[in-house]
Amino acid sequence: MSKEIPVKQVDPSEPSDGKPKTDTIELYASRKKIxxxxxxxxxxxxxxFSLLFLLGMYFLxxxxxxxxxPLIHFDxxxxxxxxxxxxxxxxxxxxxxxxxxxAAFGLFFITTLFGRVWCGYTCPQTVWTFIFMWVEERIEGNRNKRMKLDKAPNSAQKVFKKSAKHTIWLIISLLTGLTFIGYFYPIRELIVDIFTFQANGWAYFWVAFFTVATYLNAGWMREQVCLYMCPYARFQSVMFDPNTRIVSYDPSRGEPRGARKKSVKPEEVGLGDCIDCGQCVQVCPTGIDIRDGLQYECIGCALCIDAxxxxxxxxxxxxxLIRYTTENELEGKSSKLLRPRTFGYGAVLATMIGVVVFVIATRVPGQMDALRDRGALFSFNGQGNIENSYxxxxxxxxxxxQTFSLxxxxxxxxRILTDTQVTIDSGENRSLPTVVDVSPEAIPQSNNEIIFHAQSETDASLKLETESRFVGPTQ
Structure with a gap:
């Protein structure tokens, strides 16, 4: 019987101790500005259109x-x-x-159908980032001019442009912070109190907080928020399947890529339709190459499609060549819009919408509760009737x-022996000591169900009621 001798290939570059040579790998690479x-x-x-619409809603x-x-006020x-x-x-x-x-299942439902369209068109981070980028382009110029400006040595023109850009960024951030706090502190009062130094310290703190947060997130961090801070980028793949319509590059049509003259047809030089111009990379706000396939950094903004x-x-x-499509379509298969996952998310979404609408539609803008006085079950008054206190x-x-009749x-x-009419201010929750009496002959048993009513004289449609128990002597 022959025995095989194990052979190990030795790399001369390895240390003499036999341990493999390793290179240091950085866990976090320095950010490259996009x-x-x-x-x-x-x-x-x-x-x-979507950005202007959303910004208009927010500021208006x-x-x-x-x-x-106020139409919207969180007091x-x-x-x-x-x-x-x-x-x-x-x-x-x-x-x-x-x-x-x-909101959660709406996001899940849309994601299963069209990927990260929420991120690309309506996410607040996207909205403010694109506004800040628009300001940057207006002041510093196009992509090449901005790159040259950053590499250029400091000069009066560079300092002026950078100062103007950051000043406008800070103004937008301040307006954003004031508007956000205005939903909690009436905006007309807030503006006056802030600039006359009459607002309390918390108002100044939160306006400053959201101003700085907006300035840093939209002006400096930008895609870093999407890549490292937003959890949606991490779990979006759970909701994707081969039928999800996402921004994709068609390799069967574009490869092999390569430059050529406009007059040359791709098949004449053995190339695909992609001329390797890099425009799809240059317009991407997260700096990825969509031709490398689906990546979690892609926010579905479709700028690469336009380019x-x-x-x-x-x-x-x-x-x-780059379009909204599905994995199945890229592979030449049929794609289904409606599928079990879509029906599941859609069913839960429709059910919850129906429940919330029903609760709001049947919601009574008032509430009444009756608590019996547990200290004394009952008592007799001067008229010989039995009294209970509530x-x-x-x-x-x-x-x-609202003025209520009880x-x-x-x-x-x-009957009620105490006041039967009470006026309650908006938002007030009033406790009313109430005494009720009844003739002993009218009590069929020792524990009886009664119902209190409160009818609004201000609004005839507002009627409140609650059940309680009336206790008397054992028959």
Whole structure:
């Protein structure tokens, strides 16, 4: 029987101790500044519209009023949240939970269909980053001019341009911070108090905080927020499948890539449609090459599609070398828009929307509870009737004061001996000591169900009721 002798190949570059030679690998590479090139096209026009629309909503809604009150106002000290004429309180927390679930599954639903379109068109980080980039391009010039300016030695022109850019960035950031705090502190009062130094310290702190956060995130960090801080980039792949429509490069059509004259047809030189111009890389706000395949850094902004289509038009090639497509379509297979995952997310989304809409539609802007006095089960008054004591708690969740008329039913002749009319201010939660009596002959048993009613005289549609128990002697 022959035995094989194990052979080990020795690399002369290895140390004499036999241990392999290793190179130091940095866990974090220094950031290379991305100079995104400005581009025009269909998707850039869509993005411009969406950015202007969202920015308009953000900066305008804080100034709008309804019946003299802010349209949107989160009054934290009073624990009131005013939204489009309706007032919500901490007890309505279930609605907030429902809305957050709707937002989450809405994002999941859209992601399974069209990838990261949220990131590319509506994410606040994208919105403010593109605004800051637009300012930068207007002041410092196009991509090549910005690169030359950064490499150039300090000069009066460079200092002026950099100072102007950062000044405008800070102004936009300050307006952003003031507007955000304006949703919690009425904006008209906030502006006056801030600039007359009448606002409290917390107002100055939070305005400064959001000003600095906006300036750093949109002006300096930019794509770093998407790559390292946003969790969505990390778990998006869980929602992707071969039928998800995402921004993709078509290698079967574009490869092998290479430069050629405009008059030369690709097949004549054995090349694909990609002329390796690098425009798709130069316009990318995260600095990736979409031709390398799907990457978590891609935010689905489609700027590379606009850039590539522009080059295809110049070369007289068909558009769509880079396009919104699916993995199945790139492989020549059929693609399905609706599939089990889509139905699952869609069903949960539709259910939650229905539940939240139903709760809001049937929500009564008031609440009443009745608490029996546990210290004494019952007592007899001077008229020989049996008395029970309660504490009625009535909350007015409307925008105006409400005057309520109180009544009770459930036993023959039952009545309220204390005040039967009470006025409660907007947002107030009033506790009312209440005494009820009834004739002993009208009590069929020792423990009886009764119902308290509170009818608003201000708003006829506002009716509150709550159940309680009336206790009497054992029959």
């Amino acid at each position: 100079y995104a090139k400005e581009v025009t096209g269909l998707f850039q026009r869509i993005r411009t 809604f804080v100034w709008l009023t309804l019946d003299g009150a 934290l000290p009073a624990r009131e949240f005013h939204l489009y004429g309706a007032t919500f309180y901490p007890k309505d927390f279930i609605l907030l939970s429902g809305m957050l679930i709707i 590539c289509d522009e080059i295809m038009d110049k070369m007289n090639y068909p558009r769509g 504490t009625l708690k009535i909350a007015n969740m409307t925008e105006i004061p 009544s009770v039913e459930g036993l023959d002749g039952i």
